[in-house]
Amino acid sequence: MGRLPCCDKGVKKGPWTPEEDLLLVSYIQQHGPGNWKTVPTSTGLLRCSKSCRLRWTNYLRPGIKRGNFTDQEEKLIVHLQEILGNRWATIASYLPERTDNDVKNYWNTHLKKKLMKKLQTLNQEGGAVTAALSSTSQPALSKGQWERRVQADIHMAKRALDEALALQDKPTVSPMTMTTATATATYASNAENISRLLQGWMKNKSNSAKTTGSNYSTSTDASSSSAATVAASKGDLSPAMDCSLFKLDSPETDQLNHGDIKIPILTSLFESWLFEEQSMEVGQFELIL
DNA sequence: AATTAGAGCAACCGCGGGGCG
DNA sequence: GCGCCCCGCGGTTGCTCTAAT
Numbered sequence: 001m002g003r004l005p006c007c008d009k010g011v012k013k014g015p016w017t018p019e020e021d022l023l024l025v026s027y028i029q030q031h032g033p034g035n036w037k038t039v040p041t042s043t044g045l046l047r048c049s050k051s052c053r054l055r056w057t058n059y060l061r062p063g064i065k066r067g068n069f070t071d072q073e074e075k076l077i078v079h080l081q082e083i084l085g086n087r088w089a090t091i092a093s094y095l096p097e098r099t100d101n102d103v104k105n106y107w108n109t110h111l112k113k114k115l116m117k118k119l120q121t122l123n124q125e126g127g128a129v130t131a132a133l134s135s136t137s138q139p140a141l142s143k144g145q146w147e148r149r150v151q152a153d154i155h156m157a158k159r160a161l162d163e164a165l166a167l168q169d170k171p172t173v174s175p176m177t178m179t180t181a182t183a184t185a186t187y188a189s190n191a192e193n194i195s196r197l198l199q200g201w202m203k204n205k206s207n208s209a210k211t212t213g214s215n216y217s218t219s220t221d222a223s224s225s226s227a228a229t230v231a232a233s234k235g236d237l238s239p240a241m242d243c244s245l246f247k248l249d250s251p252e253t254d255q256l257n258h259g260d261i262k263i264p265i266l267t268s269l270f271e272s273w274l275f276e277e278q279s280m281e282v283g284q285f286e287l288i289l
Numbered sequence: 290a291a292t293t294a295g296a297g298c299a300a301c302c303g304c305g306g307g308g309c310g
Numbered sequence: 311g312c313g314c315c316c317c318g319c320g321g322t323t324g325c326t327c328t329a330a331t
Contacts, residue, residue: 013300013301014299014300014301014325015299015300015325016299016300034317035316036316036317037315037316037317049316049317050301050302050316050317050318051300051301053317053318054299054300054301055299055300057318058299058300059299059300086320086321087319087320088319088320089318089319089320100318100319100320101298101299101300101320102298104320104321105297105298105299106297106298108297108321109296109297109298110296110297
């Protein structure tokens with residue numbers, strides 16, 4: 001296994017240029033995404049297939065929303081992370097318009113710190129309870145139990161998300177079908193993506209007259225932030241998600257029936273944050289000990 | 290104004306899984 | 311069953327920007 005031969009030598013690395021982006025996008029518009037190994041040779045790009053795929057999925061793919069994570073998205077990520085662990089691709093599938101890389105970066109740069117801070121303050125108040133709530137608070141379950149729990153939680157999460165999205169006016173897309181949906185229906189917005197890209201590039205061109213060191217990455221930042229503004233104006237996840245997502249019947253209950261499976265609920269600090277409890281009773285944490 | 294430290298994010302690296310001959 | 315190849319994922323790196331000193 002290991003690295004692909006194409007990644008070893010003779011390939012360009014580092015930030016992508018607009019010209020490269022255009023080549024890649026126009027190729028994908030003609031042939032569709034996939035068959036990445038042929039992309040570098042067909043397009044003449046001096047990039048490895050991996051790099052092309054990554055660039056497409058994380059940046060050029062239409063329908064990507066960048067920056068400005070909403071409160072609802074934030075909470076969804078935190079909760080899904082608690083359920084699924086660091087399965088960023090799976091988590092991202094519940095967040096239409098977000099890439100796994102974006103979610104992962106956001107978690108590592110923002111949410112982790114935020115939660116650690118929260119843990120710290122609550123630790124000061126609550127004392128010993130935080131021992132059980134270490135970084136990834138997976139309960140000590142057997143593999144079978146854990147898998148059943150994950151499946152049940154996924155089901156619950158999907159249902160809750162569907163419900164939440166159904167409350168919105170905008171057309172709903174099942175998270176699990178997003179990949180195929182975007183692959184077909186969203187090609188039309190590719191032109192928009194590229195024009196945004198070029199706008200940013202042109203801006204940068206004028207700026208680069210002043211600052212010689214600026215590269216393409218900064219220009220895409222400019223275009224992406226405008227893209228984010230556009231995306232944000234389209235409307236974010238419904239505030240209703242706040243209460244519908246993963247809502248538990250009662251905080252005092254430590255078991256939740258899911259069909260014939262009894263699923264222990266982890267009454268965690270995360271949940272306290274998710275449900276915006278102003279003050280979490282220390283006694284609640286002790287339930288899980 | 291110059292320097293430094295920290296934050297944010299795009300891209301890379303390495304590994305594992307699945308398909309196919 | 312085995313090995314090869316391609317794809318996708320998660321962890322990590324390194325560059326750029328910004329705030330603080």
